[in-house]
Amino acid sequence: MLDQPEATEFAVLRIGDQEIQLPIIVGTEGERGIDISNLRKYTGCVTIDPSFVNTAACYSRITFVDGERGILRYRGIPVEQLVKSASFVRTAYLLVHGYLPDAECNRKFSDLLNRHSMLHEDMRHFFDNFPHGAHPMHILSTMINALSTFYPNVDSLSMSEDIDVSTARLISTVRTIAAFAYKKSIGEPVVYPRRDLPYCANFLNMMFDSPVNPYEIREEAVNILNVLFILHADHEQNCSTTAVRTVGSAQVNLYSTISAGMSALSGPLHGGANQAVIEMLKMIQADGGNVRKYIDMAKDRSSTFRLMGFGHRVYKTYDPRAVIIKEECHRFLETMHCKDPLLDIAMELEEAALKDDFFIARHLYPNVDFYSGIIYRALGIPENMFTVMFALARLPGWIAHWKEMIGAGTRITRPRQIYIGKTYRKED
Numbered sequence: 001m002l003d004q005p006e007a008t009e010f011a012v013l014r015i016g017d018q019e020i021q022l023p024i025i026v027g028t029e030g031e032r033g034i035d036i037s038n039l040r041k042y043t044g045c046v047t048i049d050p051s052f053v054n055t056a057a058c059y060s061r062i063t064f065v066d067g068e069r070g071i072l073r074y075r076g077i078p079v080e081q082l083v084k085s086a087s088f089v090r091t092a093y094l095l096v097h098g099y100l101p102d103a104e105c106n107r108k109f110s111d112l113l114n115r116h117s118m119l120h121e122d123m124r125h126f127f128d129n130f131p132h133g134a135h136p137m138h139i140l141s142t143m144i145n146a147l148s149t150f151y152p153n154v155d156s157l158s159m160s161e162d163i164d165v166s167t168a169r170l171i172s173t174v175r176t177i178a179a180f181a182y183k184k185s186i187g188e189p190v191v192y193p194r195r196d197l198p199y200c201a202n203f204l205n206m207m208f209d210s211p212v213n214p215y216e217i218r219e220e221a222v223n224i225l226n227v228l229f230i231l232h233a234d235h236e237q238n239c240s241t242t243a244v245r246t247v248g249s250a251q252v253n254l255y256s257t258i259s260a261g262m263s264a265l266s267g268p269l270h271g272g273a274n275q276a277v278i279e280m281l282k283m284i285q286a287d288g289g290n291v292r293k294y295i296d297m298a299k300d301r302s303s304t305f306r307l308m309g310f311g312h313r314v315y316k317t318y319d320p321r322a323v324i325i326k327e328e329c330h331r332f333l334e335t336m337h338c339k340d341p342l343l344d345i346a347m348e349l350e351e352a353a354l355k356d357d358f359f360i361a362r363h364l365y366p367n368v369d370f371y372s373g374i375i376y377r378a379l380g381i382p383e384n385m386f387t388v389m390f391a392l393a394r395l396p397g398w399i400a401h402w403k404e405m406i407g408a409g410t411r412i413t414r415p416r417q418i419y420i421g422k423t424y425r426k427e428d
């Protein structure tokens with residue numbers, strides 16, 4: 001187990017005439033958790049907390065999020081610092097290993113990424129059998145699962161492969177799979193990774209280069225992609241990371257475990273929100289830009305409409321990632337001399353929501369997905385690839401949590417329930 005901090009204070013729980021003391025664990029950032037690991041043994045009771053709103057599922061050293069103060073740090077380093085000083089590849093190494101790589105480590109890791117950037121040729125033909133229009137997220141999670149048939153031995157029991165090789169293969173091969181899926185979807189020949197290009201430049205080249213229209217790799221495009229990937233690289237115990245930790249706790253092959261995380265991320269309430277934001281902004285644009293109408297719809301309890309890209313389970317203030325992405329979005333569009341009317345609508349929507357009591361009372365602010373899609377549009381990424389971009393970036397986070405969970409000797413995840421169904425009865 002991750003050596004948990006010693007309890008220095010206790011909570012007293014009284015049930016009927018029974019009174020027990022429960023240790024209060026205090027994290028390095030002052031978070032306090034009541035340790036109930038012996039609750040059922042001492043009282044016969046379990047706790048109930050649907051969607052785990054109040055429940056810490058584990059101890060972790062990877063990422064710290066403070067939702068009240070809008071703080072996000074990877075291994076203690078603020079993301080505001082990382083987007084200025086590190087690349088996505090160095091940030092991936094930091095998440096998986098706990099420290100930023102020195103020049104030699106970075107060279108070795110980059111070399112591994114290059115060596116594992118090719119897709120097994122037998123897998124290339126898998127693309128021919130997906131129906132036209134298949135969503136790239138479904139293709140991606142299927143192909144990642146298929147990786148476990150080519151590399152079956154990457155699981156917690158054997159771990160016969162070094163974590164660096166598995167990390168490199170996932171981060172690099174999945175990037176190739178994503179670009180191939182896009183090329184297949186537009187009927188163009190796939191573009192192979194190049195040894196001479198760094199991670200983000202390689203991805204853009206694989207996406208947009210073509211034999212008849214060579215792609216010019218612009219530094220601004222590579223830089224903004226690095227920023228976006230760094231900001232999406234991890235976010236502690238979100239839905240998809242929890243899926244990875246849960247599936248991985250059964251000692252499932254790493255690639256199948258990551259495939260489970262990929263599926264969770266594809267939901268519109270999670271990673272799928274960046275695509276849903278653009279669809280929402282387009283709907284408002286088609287409706288004459290009537291922002292007030294959609295603000296009112298989002299407040300209407302009888303409507304299922306939600307302001308996509310707004311709100312967050314943890315952030316009750318502005319998502320620090322959204323602050324950076326909004327600034328970078330303005331800068332990038334200016335640099336690329338491109339105007340996007342959806343950005344104007346997004347800003348109008350944000351301004352109206354942040355002044356509205358309904359959103360203020362519920363601490364609803366723009367999250368990481370609110371502005372990211374506008375940058376992807378300016379890069380030429382199609383909307384159905386937006387969540388794929390999120391997934392590529394989140395791979396190092398998922399791997400880091402899988403590695404930490406396995407390394408801590410975590411038992412299989414198996415929560416309890418409170419049964420409220422029919423009691424014993426004979427058949428009707």
Ligand code: SDX
Pocket residue numbers: 234235237238239268269270271273298299305306307308309310311312313314362364367368369
């Ligand atoms: C990501 O967990 C992570 O860290 C995720 C993530 C990561 O990096 O991994 O940060 C990435 O998934 C960001 C979130 C992307 N999703 C969206 O943008 C979808 C729109 N947002 C919501 O659906 C919602 O805000 C969630 C899903 C993000 C959070 O939902 P919660 O915590 O379950 O909050 P809730 O649904 O209980 O809402 C609380 C109240 C409700 O109103 P009341 O019942 O109190 O009257 O706020 C309202 C909700 O109706 N509300 C919204 C709203 N989000 C919440 N009302 C309108 N529009 C919204 N977007």
